[in-house]
Amino acid sequence: MLIHFHVNGKACAVDAAPDEKLLDTLREKLQITSVKRGCENGDCGACTVLLDGRPVASCIFLTVKARNHSIQTIEAFGEPGHLHPLQEKFRAHGAFQCGFCAPGVTLSAISLLNQNPTPTEEEVRRAISGNLCRCSGYVQIVEAIMDYVEERRAAREEL
């Protein structure tokens, strides 16, 4: 089945089987390996992508359901040498260890911040609750996001 969708702003057409998961399409057919294969059960969030701006677990999302939708992976937000300001905060806070969860956590956080630029810590924790980090313990991840939120708030108040 030929499925058309947008990935990071680019129109794509892939030949997908009816039971094919979006994770496999992105990793194996489009070679976007920033989308991580963790549990393949919808539990860990390593495979998170944004579908029309909302986070979904691509390992339990059928490729055919992405037809005519817009998908964003971490490549849409930053690349080596040009980090997203939130990625800069993660780096400054040493938020990750192995980094396997980092693209998914970042996408969930960006989706929250797009809907609500001034979330509370509670709201941040809830937004990334679908992203399991096997190493870090979340403290620096949350601190980095709150640092970013505060910096933005201060910048807005100065205007």
Next chain:
Amino acid sequence: MKNSDFSYIGKRLPRQDAELQLTGTCRYGDDYFPPNLLIAKARYSDYPHAKLLGVDVSEAEAMPGVAAVITCRDVPYNRFGGG
């Protein structure tokens, strides 16, 4: 000697691999797709808690595209469950 005499000790240093991890460009084991990559799949028993009397792999071996079928007989030393 004071900490300020050192280039690294006592300083906050950004992780060298943070940028690669954050941008998804860091490659982990299953992010490599070398040419002629083979895919391994495990075939489990259909019967839990049963006595294994034999394994017939001839059908699997005859399947198109199958490079190898590996069983305990291919492992030289079986401490557990060997046959």
